[in-house]
Amino acid sequence: MLLARYSIAAFLLSVSLLAFGQTTSATSKFERGSLSKGQPTGTWEYLDDTGQLELRMNYDSSRISYRRPDTARYELRINDTWQLVHPSRAPGLLGSRAGRRQALRTGLRYPVAALQQQWQGDVLLSYVVQPDGSTTDYTVLSSLSPACDQEVWRMLQQLPSRWIPAIYQGQARAARFYLRVHFEMVTARSLDEYKKTQAQVLAPPSGPFSDVVTVTAVGIERR
Numbered sequence: 001m002l003l004a005r006y007s008i009a010a011f012l013l014s015v016s017l018l019a020f021g022q023t024t025s026a027t028s029k030f031e032r033g034s035l036s037k038g039q040p041t042g043t044w045e046y047l048d049d050t051g052q053l054e055l056r057m058n059y060d061s062s063r064i065s066y067r068r069p070d071t072a073r074y075e076l077r078i079n080d081t082w083q084l085v086h087p088s089r090a091p092g093l094l095g096s097r098a099g100r101r102q103a104l105r106t107g108l109r110y111p112v113a114a115l116q117q118q119w120q121g122d123v124l125l126s127y128v129v130q131p132d133g134s135t136t137d138y139t140v141l142s143s144l145s146p147a148c149d150q151e152v153w154r155m156l157q158q159l160p161s162r163w164i165p166a167i168y169q170g171q172a173r174a175a176r177f178y179l180r181v182h183f184e185m186v187t188a189r190s191l192d193e194y195k196k197t198q199a200q201v202l203a204p205p206s207g208p209f210s211d212v213v214t215v216t217a218v219g220i221e222r223r
Helices: 097-107 112-116 146-158 191-201
Strands: 014-018 023-027 031-036 039-047 053-058 063-067 074-078 081-085 121-129 135-142 166-168 171-173 175-187 210-219
Touching: 039 097, 074 166, 074 171, 097 146, 097 210, 112 146, 121 146, 135 146, 146 175
Parallel strands: 175 210
Antiparallel strands: 014 023, 023 031, 031 039, 039 053, 053 063, 074 081, 074 175, 121 135, 121 175, 166 171
């Protein structure tokens, strides 16, 4: 997979111009820092859904100055097999996972072809964070329709994809992550009821290595 360019739009940043247009400050619900010629510079802070600090990264020194402790188990490639273990350093996005989910929710569109066929359900895919922090091996494990699969892939290619690799037994290891995109069609009449059930529908399937987002199409109920 080609790594996506760092995109201000992908993270929904609010940008203000500084220093003759070469440096910009970038602030959103999920991150704050500065950009120089479109690239992060200086210290950045990445936040979770509740506004709590998850990660502080100094891009000038390429060092992480703070990372929230994580003792969860992850799927790592060890001796040619995938094993669920406790790594000494957990893999993770070099950024805000919550911000990434928000970018997906905002950018994904319900394909017209899927609407016409009234396709509803999940696209489930897996991908691997390699020891160098790159992502590869994007695989659709459960397809909803070609149009929905392609829409998920289209949006993923637009997002930054820079990760912190896992460390286990002193070595960087490949780690497997999952993304489930739930496509749902609701009528305006049932939208309020639908929103009430989202906490259950969007609950991660298992573990910190899974992300879940939804794409909702609201239609008019005909009598």
